[in-house]
Amino acid sequence: xxxxxxxxxxxxxxxxxxxxxxxxxxxxxxxxxxxxxxxxxxxxxxxxxxxxxxxxxxxxxxxxxxxxxxxxxxxxxxxxxxxxxxxxxxxxxxxxxxxxxxxxxxxxxxxxxxxxxxxxxxxxxxxxxxxxxxxxxxxxxxxxxxxxxxxxxxxxxxxxxxxxxxxxxxxxxxxxxxxxxxxxxxxxxxxxxxxxxxxxxxxxxxxxxxxxxxxxxxxxxxxxxxxxxxxxxxxxxxxxxxx
Amino acid sequence: xxxxxxxxxxxxxxxxxxxxxxxxxxxxxxxxxxxxxxxxxxxxxxxxxxxxxxxxxxxxxxxxxxxxxxxxxxxxxxxxxxxxxxxxxxxxxxxxxxxxxxxxxxxxxxxxxxxxxxxxxxxxxxxxxxxxxxxxxxxxxxxxxxxxxxxxxxxxxxxxxxxxxxxxxxxxxxxxxxxxxxxxxxxxxxxxxxxxxxxxxxxxxxxxxxxxxxxxxxxxxxxxxxxxxxxxxxxxxxxxxxxxxxxxxxxxxxx
Numbered sequence: 167x168x169x170x171x172x173x174x175x176x177x178x179x180x181x182x183x184x185x186x187x188x189x190x191x192x193x194x195x196x197x198x199x200x201x202x203x204x205x206x207x208x209x210x211x212x213x214x215x216x217x218x219x220x221x222x223x224x225x226x227x228x229x230x231x232x233x234x235x236x237x238x239x240x241x242x243x244x245x246x247x248x249x250x251x252x253x254x255x256x257x258x259x260x261x262x263x264x265x266x267x268x269x270x271x272x273x274x275x276x277x278x279x280x281x282x283x284x285x286x287x288x289x290x291x292x293x294x295x296x297x298x299x300x301x302x303x304x305x306x307x308x309x310x311x312x313x314x315x316x317x318x319x320x321x322x323x324x325x326x327x328x329x330x331x332x333x334x335x336x337x338x339x340x341x342x343x344x345x346x347x348x349x350x351x352x353x354x355x356x357x358x359x360x361x362x363x364x365x366x367x368x369x370x371x372x373x374x375x376x377x378x379x380x381x382x383x384x385x386x387x388x389x390x391x392x393x394x395x396x397x398x399x400x401x402x403x404x405x406x407x408x409x
Numbered sequence: 410x411x412x413x414x415x416x417x418x419x420x421x422x423x424x425x426x427x428x429x430x431x432x433x434x435x436x437x438x439x440x441x442x443x444x445x446x447x448x449x450x451x452x453x454x455x456x457x458x459x460x461x462x463x464x465x466x467x468x469x470x471x472x473x474x475x476x477x478x479x480x481x482x483x484x485x486x487x488x489x490x491x492x493x494x495x496x497x498x499x500x501x502x503x504x505x506x507x508x509x510x511x512x513x514x515x516x517x518x519x520x521x522x523x524x525x526x527x528x529x530x531x532x533x534x535x536x537x538x539x540x541x542x543x544x545x546x547x548x549x550x551x552x553x554x555x556x557x558x559x560x561x562x563x564x565x566x567x568x569x570x571x572x573x574x575x576x577x578x579x580x581x582x583x584x585x586x587x588x589x590x591x592x593x594x595x596x597x598x599x600x601x602x603x604x605x606x607x608x609x610x611x612x613x614x615x616x617x618x619x620x621x622x623x624x625x626x627x628x629x630x631x632x633x634x635x636x637x638x639x640x641x642x643x644x645x646x647x648x649x650x651x652x653x654x655x656x657x658x659x660x661x662x663x664x
Contacts (some may be wrong), residue, residue, distance in 0.1 A: 167430050187500070205558075216571050217570075218571070237570075239571070239574055240566070243571065245568070245571045247564055247568070249564070251565055251568050253582075255586040255587060264569070264582070266571055266583075267573035268569070268572060268573045268575075268582065269573045270576040312572065313572075316572060316573060
């Protein structure tokens with residue numbers, strides 16, 4: 167049964183049609199990796215679901231309930247940017263606790279859940295640091311913790327590791343996989359990196375020329391030449407052969 | 410490069426202190442005529458007279474109140490306006506419109522609005538002067554704040570929204586703390602614009618609204634060096650205090 171349903175959504179940006187009757191669905195506890203070139207509308211799609219912009223037409227449902235008339239702060243849908251975007255005037259612990267505070271959770275609950283999250287993210291030693299005192303990887307972990315602590319119904323990740331160096335990026339991918347399994351996250355993970363899409367997704371989608379190609383199995387994703395996975399595999403096989 | 414910067418700043422400080430000393434000494438001189446380098450004597454009688462006259466005390470008090478009120482309202486409304494307009498697809502057009510009041514000099518603007526103030530009975534009142542200054546200073550506040558509402562600021566506000574913060578909570582917990590320093594700078598700038606305004610106050614105030622700036626111009630017009638210097642000292646004091654406050658609190662490196 168689908169948890170997220172996007173139904174015939176149309177959105178124009180600067181008079182250019184980004185989506186024309188875009189429809190797809192996603193089941194609960196699944197991570198959908200969305201691939202697409204820059205400017206194809208990946209970010210717009212996430213912002214539409216998060217409620218940060220509105221579609222020209224169509225419907226979006228979460229748990230079978232339409233959410234387009236629900237303000238972003240009540241959707242339970244969290245959007246994570248490529249940049250960590252931590253609140254610069256708050257410490258690591260305060261950043262993580264932010265969502266709980268604005269939801270007026272009891273102080274004891276806030277402290278307990280924040281401490282738990284800090285421990286889970288291996289950030290206890292830097293809990294009183296300010297964002298500018300952290301490394302890129304640490305900042306992204308805080309951003310992820312800040313989102314997870316409010317237990318969102320849906321997590322939207324917009325190339326969250328795109329600004330990290332390859333080593334940190336790999337460790338963050340592994341970290342996300344672990345956290346996604348632990349917290350049973352339903353998420354859309356947008357990336358333009360094929361390898362990252364394969365590593366992070368349980369389902370895959372390719373957004374190209376306003377067309378949405380959805381693959382529920384890696385085999386289907388791999389077979390479609392448009393995804394480029396076959397060429398990638400062939401390339402590395404060739405390199406291996408040369409070695 | 411750093412030493413050059415320090416040198417230039419030092420030079421500015423010396424010039425400013427010389428200027429300030431000239432005013433203080435001028436306000437206390439019994440007689441000071443060219444080519445004498447220093448006055449031939451000092452007296453506090455002008456200061457005593459001025460501080461004992463209610464008219465001066467009231468002018469100082471009301472000028473401060475007017476400028477504080479203009480800058481406070483323009484800073485807060487300007488911040489909210491810039492925040493809203495910066496997200497609009499026509500944001501560039503709105504920003505250009507904000508520059509419109511500066512096509513005219515404040516005096517010309519005041520003269521062009523004079524009829525309106527006379528017919529509504531607001532000419533010659535403190536509220537009339539406040540409104541006239543507000544109309545001129547408010548777009549300036551929007552222009553000053555506009556650049557701070559860039560994509561990063563919008564994204565921070567959007568993150569707060571998706572974390573569950575309402576519009577008011579976002580303003581209180583994200584926008585205001587992140588823009589704390591610009592807020593203080595803009596407030597100080599707007600305060601100074603209002604504090605040193607002469608054109609609008611003299612035209613719309615019709616001589617009945619007596620700010621300290623008007624007193625200074627009055628004494629300059631009467632060629633009274635000693636009282637001009639004294640009035641200038643009083644005029645400079647609040648902005649100087651504001652500047653010191655700003656340097657002490659606002660310009661501290663952010664965490």
